[in-house]
Amino acid sequence: MAALALLPLAMAGCRGYKPADPPEQPIAFYHNVHAGDNKIPCAYCHYTADRSPDAGIPSVQLCVGCHVPGSSAPTALRGQAQLAFPKVKDNGRDSAWYKEGQKLVNYWKNGQGIPWVRIHKIPEHAKFPHYTHVNAGLQCQTCHGPVQEMKEMYQFSSLRMGWCIDCHRGEMPLSPQEEASVRQRSSFIQRISALRQAGGDTRALQERFPNQRASTDCMVCHY
Numbered sequence: 498m499a500a501l502a503l504l505p506l507a508m509a510g511c512r513g514y515k516p517a518d519p520p521e522q523p524i525a526f527y528h529n530v531h532a533g534d535n536k537i538p539c540a541y542c543h544y545t546a547d548r549s550p551d552a553g554i555p556s557v558q559l560c561v562g563c564h565v566p567g568s569s570a571p572t573a574l575r576g577q578a579q580l581a582f583p584k585v586k587d588n589g590r591d592s593a594w595y596k597e598g599q600k601l602v603n604y605w606k607n608g609q610g611i612p613w614v615r616i617h618k619i620p621e622h623a624k625f626p627h628y629t630h631v632n633a634g635l636q637c638q639t640c641h642g643p644v645q646e647m648k649e650m651y652q653f654s655s656l657r658m659g660w661c662i663d664c665h666r667g668e669m670p671l672s673p674q675e676e677a678s679v680r681q682r683s684s685f686i687q688r689i690s691a692l693r694q695a696g697g698d699t700r701a702l703q704e705r706f707p708n709q710r711a712s713t714d715c716m717v718c719h720y
């Protein structure tokens with residue numbers, strides 16, 4: 498029961514959240530340029546989001562596939578690697594682009610991974626499976642905000658327990674498309690309707706939160 502007594506404390510955590518300043522990253526990688534201007538799908542880079550607990554951060558290999566011509570050639574030729582995009586943009590906008598791109602080429606030449614600084618992290622005692630949420634039809638932006646407009650990535654949502662519970666109980670509004678998809682695909686909702694169809698009593702489950710979308714059992718999220 499001690500854990501239950503702490504519940505109100507944990508729930509209060511979602512109010513008044515203000516995103517922290519983004520950390521300094523090893524390369525000034527801009528989501529607005531990639532996911533926004535150039536419309537590269539989130540899943541092109543974060544390709545495990547629909548099949549694993551972690552969305553995943555792309556490898557240098559994936560970056561140079563676009564940025565370094567001939568990067569699929571043998572490792573021995575890496576020394577000659579060149580950046581695909583020009584030193585100074587046509588409109589003369591920004592030679593800093595070249596500097597950041599060159600850092601990418603150097604990681605590649607040296608066979609090193611890029612030491613990206615992790616931004617989103619829930620504590621060890623809780624678990625968050627990406628694939629469950631993505632396969633239920635939720636958009637990345639519902640939780641991560643307008644990423645396609647972000648230069649530097651920052652944490653948009655609090656990720657506190659109250660925030661998770663709000664959506665699981667059906668008290669956080671979703672877009673009509675997402676709501677329809679969740680109604681159709683949530684295994685929790687399917688379990689309730691199966692129970693109801695079998696003539697079971699679902700009142701206790703539906704009385705307080707008639708729009709509930711997912712389980713709120715402690716053990717679902719906590720180890």
Ligand code: HEC
Binds near residue numbers: 538637641644649
């Ligand atoms: C071209 C590859 C690429 C594309 C496309 C891309 N990302 Fe990323 N994403 C990255 C890289 C590299 C990082 C790590 C550096 C950083 O945090 O900016 C990252 C970081 C993130 C993070 C933070 C990870 C952490 O440390 O907590 C989130 C959230 C994220 N991306 C969401 C998205 C979403 C949503 C989209 C689509 C709108 C998207 N990304 C499109 C490459 C990409």
Ligand code: HEC
Binds near residue numbers: 524525
């Ligand atoms: C699907 C192709 C693609 C992939 C994959 C890709 N990029 Fe890019 N990147 C682009 C395009 C297109 C531009 C814009 C180039 C321009 O306008 O000249 C760009 C621009 C950039 C720039 C300059 C703008 C900025 O964001 O600061 C950097 C630096 C960069 N990319 C780094 C990376 C890194 C690091 C990765 C791997 C995490 C990566 N790119 C993956 C296509 C890609």
Ligand code: HEC
Binds near residue numbers: 539546550620637
């Ligand atoms: C229901 C909310 C939610 C949705 C939808 C969601 N995320 Fe996340 N994301 C989170 C949370 C919570 C974390 C922190 C997880 C942790 O610490 O274990 C996170 C972490 C991340 C990270 C960094 C750690 C990792 O998992 O590799 C990336 C990258 C990321 N998300 C990208 C995406 C992309 C891309 C999508 C869409 C395909 C997406 N997320 C959809 C909530 C969400």
Ligand code: HEC
Binds near residue numbers: 619656661665679
């Ligand atoms: C925007 C809505 C939303 C948010 C925010 C959200 N979830 Fe979920 N979650 C869902 C939906 C929908 C499902 C799918 C339910 C199903 O299929 O049974 C789900 C399922 C889950 C499951 C699997 C449940 C099971 O029965 O296997 C876990 C674990 C989970 N969420 C944890 C979290 C955690 C931890 C957070 C906060 C860090 C969070 N969720 C935030 C909507 C959300």
Ligand code: HEC
Binds near residue numbers: 503504510659661714
């Ligand atoms: C939908 C997922 C989810 C469910 C269900 C859930 N939790 Fe949590 N809980 C979290 C996450 C994520 C955190 C870490 C973030 C935070 O501290 O707010 C957390 C944190 C906590 C903490 C630590 C609070 C603090 O301030 O350090 C306690 C205690 C806790 N949960 C107890 C419970 C109990 C008891 C239940 C069942 C009644 C429960 N949780 C159900 C996701 C969940």
